[in-house]
Amino acid sequence: MNWAWIDSQWPTIWQEFGQHVWLSVLPVLIGLLLSIPIGALAHRYGWLRPPLVTLAGLTYTIPSLALFVVLPGLLGTKILDPINVVVALTLYTVALLVRTVADALDTVPDDVRQAALAMGYRPVRQLLAVDLPVAAPVIGAGVRVATVSNVSLVAIAALIGVPQLGSLFTQGFQEDFATPIIVGIVGCLVLALVLDLLIVLAIRLLTPWQRAGRIGRRGRSAAAAELAEVVGPAEVIG
Amino acid sequence: MITFDAVSKRYPDGTVAVNELTMEIPSGSTTVLVGPSGCGKTTSLRMINRMIDPSAGRILIDGTDVTAVPASRLRRGIGYVIQNAGLFPHRTVLDNVATVPVLTGTPRAAARREAAALLERVGLDPALGRRYPAQLSGGQQQRVGVARALAADPPILLMDEPFSAVDPVVRTELQDELLRLQADLGKTIVFVTHDIDEAIKLGDRLAILAVGGRLAQFAAPSQVLAAPADDFVAGFVGRDRGYRALSFTAGDGIAVRPEPTIRIGDVPTGADWLLVTDDDGHPRGWVDAAAHPGGTPVAEADLRLGGTLLGPGGSVRTALDAALSSPSGRGVAVDADGRVTGSIRAADVFAVAERTARDEPGEPPVPAPAVLSKDRPA
Ligand SMILES: Nc1ncnc2c1ncn2[C@@H]1O[C@H](COP(=O)(O)OP(=O)(O)OP(=O)(O)O)[C@@H](O)[C@H]1O
Numbered sequence: 291m292n293w294a295w296i297d298s299q300w301p302t303i304w305q306e307f308g309q310h311v312w313l314s315v316l317p318v319l320i321g322l323l324l325s326i327p328i329g330a331l332a333h334r335y336g337w338l339r340p341p342l343v344t345l346a347g348l349t350y351t352i353p354s355l356a357l358f359v360v361l362p363g364l365l366g367t368k369i370l371d372p373i374n375v376v377v378a379l380t381l382y383t384v385a386l387l388v389r390t391v392a393d394a395l396d397t398v399p400d401d402v403r404q405a406a407l408a409m410g411y412r413p414v415r416q417l418l419a420v421d422l423p424v425a426a427p428v429i430g431a432g433v434r435v436a437t438v439s440n441v442s443l444v445a446i447a448a449l450i451g452v453p454q455l456g457s458l459f460t461q462g463f464q465e466d467f468a469t470p471i472i473v474g475i476v477g478c479l480v481l482a483l484v485l486d487l488l489i490v491l492a493i494r495l496l497t498p499w500q501r502a503g504r505i506g507r508r509g510r511s512a513a514a515a516e517l518a519e520v521v522g523p524a525e526v527i528g
Numbered sequence: 529m530i531t532f533d534a535v536s537k538r539y540p541d542g543t544v545a546v547n548e549l550t551m552e553i554p555s556g557s558t559t560v561l562v563g564p565s566g567c568g569k570t571t572s573l574r575m576i577n578r579m580i581d582p583s584a585g586r587i588l589i590d591g592t593d594v595t596a597v598p599a600s601r602l603r604r605g606i607g608y609v610i611q612n613a614g615l616f617p618h619r620t621v622l623d624n625v626a627t628v629p630v631l632t633g634t635p636r637a638a639a640r641r642e643a644a645a646l647l648e649r650v651g652l653d654p655a656l657g658r659r660y661p662a663q664l665s666g667g668q669q670q671r672v673g674v675a676r677a678l679a680a681d682p683p684i685l686l687m688d689e690p691f692s693a694v695d696p697v698v699r700t701e702l703q704d705e706l707l708r709l710q711a712d713l714g715k716t717i718v719f720v721t722h723d724i725d726e727a728i729k730l731g732d733r734l735a736i737l738a739v740g741g742r743l744a745q746f747a748a749p750s751q752v753l754a755a756p757a758d759d760f761v762a763g764f765v766g767r768d769r770g771y772r773a774l775s776f777t778a779g780d781g782i783a784v785r786p787e788p789t790i791r792i793g794d795v796p797t798g799a800d801w802l803l804v805t806d807d808d809g810h811p812r813g814w815v816d817a818a819a820h821p822g823g824t825p826v827a828e829a830d831l832r833l834g835g836t837l838l839g840p841g842g843s844v845r846t847a848l849d850a851a852l853s854s855p856s857g858r859g860v861a862v863d864a865d866g867r868v869t870g871s872i873r874a875a876d877v878f879a880v881a882e883r884t885a886r887d888e889p890g891e892p893p894v895p896a897p898a899v900l901s902k903d904r905p906a
């Protein structure tokens with residue numbers, strides 16, 4: 291481990307870290323926004339679901355390097371343009387999340403859906419105000435997977451020369467020098483952990499009712515425990 | 529008035545859930561759709577607010593075809609309550625109740641204020657408004673469901689087996705609460721159940737449906753019990769229908785005999801059961817003078833708690849139950865304040881029941897106050 295090298299390269303490493311952050315986060319945001327309507331369609335129209343889910347699965351199997359190389363030709367962008375990376379990772383995110391969104395909407399209890407319909411919600415407002423909030427915990431879990439997956443996929447873009455933490459791997463490999471590789475790995479790990487933590491926090495903030503339910507149950511069992519002390523355990527059945 | 533005009537529903541798989549249903553559901557009263565599982569009750573109910581579209585026929589509300597307005601607008605004017613309440617888990621109780629007013633443009637703060645008042649109205653502590661549905665019991669959730677359906681003050685309330693997922697004690701409470709609310713509100717309620725007892729208790733009218741979506745009888749509960757339209761209805765209302773019909777006969781004609789009473793601390797004499805009251809004349813229980821140690825005063829612990837009570841407006845069924853559930857064999861009659869007025873004997877109750885059955889086979893009188901709590905002592 292060459293600490294002096296890290297010290298001297300710090301501004302570059304920091305810049306690459308920043309680059310890595312937005313290259314992995316932006317596609318998740320765009321991908322999520324795209325997946326919600328597509329997933330909702332797959333959920334609503336049963337016949338759309340198998341083709342969409344299959345297409346998503348196939349998209350995910352395209353090697354990322356191939357996509358990075360092919361996209362400039364399709365989009366008319368330069369090979370070094372970070373847009374290629376954003377588009378490619380957005381595709382992967384959509385591929386992961388379409389199915390998650392459709393599955394998450396399946397978890398909305400039928401009672402809740404019927405009640406919303408009977409109250410006079412129109413479809414789009416029902417999706418935004420009832421279905422998505424209720425499905426949020428499941429969608430959130432999918433977003434965590436997509437984000438961590440993106441952090442590692444971004445690194446591959448170093449092979450086509452888009453600078454970010456992955457550049458440290460190519461550099462270390464070319465120069466047969468371990469330090470940049472270790473720094474790159476640690477950087478990716480830290481980034482993945484921090485982003486994951488932020489998402490978990492966001493989910494908690496968005497779904498206070500989930501914890502309320504748990505607090506409620508704990509509250510009731512605490513009350514039952516108190517009761518057990520007063521009347522003896524045999525009487526407390528429920 | 530809700531009019532079904534030759535309405536049929538055939539599902540894509542060929543199942544005929546409702547077949548040429550024609551009926552008129554009167555406004556301001558409760559009509560119960562009752563029948564065995566799969567006879568098309570839910571389908572019929574959901575065609576009223578267009579959650580399901582009929583394959584043939586028309587449904588009119590006060591003469592206007594339900595398809596005349598957009599479905600979402602129609603639904604906002606019709607309350608709907610389902611079996612497991614179907615509360616939105618991500619919204620507080622208060623926001624659940626405020627759903628429809630907010631949808632129709634009421635400012636959220638105002639909608640919440642009204643929601644809190646409504647909670648009280650359905651018998652809930654407004655402090656529960658801050659909780660999430662998962663923090664309520666099943667019975668409480670169901671009450672919130674009713675409050676939510678009432679929030680926009682719709683003239684029509686559709687209820688699909690709203691009380692069938694709670695235990696019998698809570699179910700009785702919820703039924704009584706609905707009767708109380710309805711006495712105040714006078715909504716047009718269409719209530720679905722497969723429980724004939726619930727139907728008789730809540731319904732001003734019963735629509736008895738047979739499998740295949742055929743309307744077998746549409747009549748007042750008393751009439752259904754006294755004169756079932758066919759074998760299917762007779763079988764469905766069951767063997768107890770003669771006994772159940774007693775709910776619709778006023779107990780006024782039953783002889784109330786004087787009943788001597790004593791108080792706690794008095795020394796019982798004689799060899800019969802004695803009725804013990806408090807200082808205001810409210811019944812406390814019975815004491816068996818024959819079994820009581822001679823010369824000792826009656827204590828709280830000596831009391832055999834009595835059975836049910838017959839109050840003013842009580843039915844023959846209530847009277848019979850009061851007599852049969854009393855340890856002395858004498859049912860306790862009380863006035864409106866719950867003070868003992870005397871006692872009734874099963875033989876006298878039978879005499880009245882027999883006379884009514886003979887005199888008015890088709891149309892036993894329905895005592896007005898008894899509609900509120902037909903099966904409970906007043
Ligand atoms: N979406 C559907 N597709 C096909 N058949 C259906 C559908 N919904 C209901 N049915 C059938 O239509 C008939 C009536 O159903 P419905 O739900 O109206 O009955 P119900 O009287 O409410 O029964 P329950 O008391 O069990 O709730 C049943 O035979 C049922 O299987």
Ligand SMILES: [Mg+2]
Pocket residue numbers: 569570571688
């Ligand atoms: Mg049903």
